[in-house]
Amino acid sequence: MKVNVAQMRARIAAPTPDIRLYLLHGPDEAGAQALGQQLAQALGPEVEKIDVESKALRDSPGTLADEAASLSLFGERRLIRVRGADDATVEAVTLLLDAEQAINPVVAFGPGLRTSSKLVKLAIAAPAALALACYPPEGQDAVRLASALAQEQGLRLTGDVPQRLASAAGGDRAVLAREIEKLALFLDAAPDRKRDADSTTLEAIGADLDESELFEVIEAAIDGRVATIGTALRRLREAGGSGIPLLRQLARRLMTLAELRAQADSGVPVDQLVERIFFRERADTARALKRWNAPQLARAIERVRSAERALMQTANAGDVIAEAECAALTRAAARMRG
Structure with a gap:
């Protein structure tokens, strides 16, 4: 099924057994990774993360369905993560979706996939899959993201700091998070120690990129x-x-x-x-x-x-x-x- 960002976040926050595959594709790799991390957190602190390379799935497509159906040694929940998913992994995903049993969810990251790709079309058509196109935040979306990430670190961004940070990061969530972490460390900010970050602070740590x-x-x-x-x-x-x-x-x-x-x-x-x-x-x-x-x-x-x-x-x-x-x-x- 094709979903938007809000829908994907809601489904990730409360994962259900009927969804076997979360496909996160498109150029915003950092945003996709953040969603994948949220899924892991939703599955619990003891979740076992299993990384499967896309090349391994091309050589042995049944591996994905096997991992999704396997119990962990000590009974913890498992999350199967596929990096670099592409159209060569269509057979593996097909076997996963057609399998009799899949007790562990799979999250696949495909930064190079377009909406016209075979894998994306397969995920959109499958009731047991969710597909989201991830694009770097732009304009006001990027500014709002800067403010939201700052709040998580105990920072209040004042003046034009949100705009400057968003511009410096170029729409990259990972870069934006790193710059905000620099500000938080510089100001000794934390969720229980709120601090204001203004332009003077930003210039002091050199977070603005020329x-x-x-x-x-x-x-x-x-x-x-x-x-x-x-x-x-x-x-x-x-x-x-x-x-x-x-x-x-x-x-x-x-x-x-x-x-x-x-x-x-x-x-x-x-x-x-x-x-x-x-x-x-x-x-x-x-x-x-x-x-x-x-x-x-x-x-x-x-x-x-x-x-x-x-x-x-x-x-x-x-x-x-x-x-x-x-x-x-x-x-x-x-x-x-x-």
Whole structure:
């Protein structure tokens, strides 16, 4: 069944045995992960989380139904989580939905899935599945999200701080949460210790991101400017930029190029496509479309997403992960240019 955000939140808050699959698809990976975490919390503090890779399901599609029907060793509730779900997992999901028994719910994350994909259509048509398209919050939705996350940390955002935080995060819930956590630590805020966060506080911790430096790095990487990428990364670092916003915006830029590349491959002239782009980005976009092909863009998107996931892990190498990926992408783009 297809549901909206409010409906999915309600069903996740009180999960019922008749729903075997929660499919969270679309570009807002952080929002989808937050919903998945809420589902785990609703199942209880002792829930056992079982992670299944989508590649394993392609090789052995019956694994998903088996895990959903299996009891845990000590009787705890289980939640089966599928990362990177795509149309290659349709057989596994079909077996899950057709199985005689499924006592453990499955939540599948498919950031690359579109509403026209086979897996999404299967979930929408199945009474035992819920499908939600997750999109990054924009405009007032992003501002409201900033205020809501801040309240959870004991913060009251004043003045234009909610707007500035939403803009700096670029619609990424994970980045937004990290910046709010910085504010809470700086002010020693907590749910039982309310604090006000104003523009002065925001500037003191450097949470506001300079978009010009960010844009410079992204375009240098995509354009293969090996001679300038190091300087661009240094300027971004000095301006207070960090790895996750950089990778997130880079992935969005690559996804936009991938969509335009698909239209160009279907016969739409590049000159006509770039007319839809903001005028300052038209020249860079035209060059990128003439250099990058669809498979190259798909690989780049996957690499950038993988780097972002690595940066979100505990005990990681820090922003050097993002900088190394940008440097690698720049070198690859330079080779395409010849």
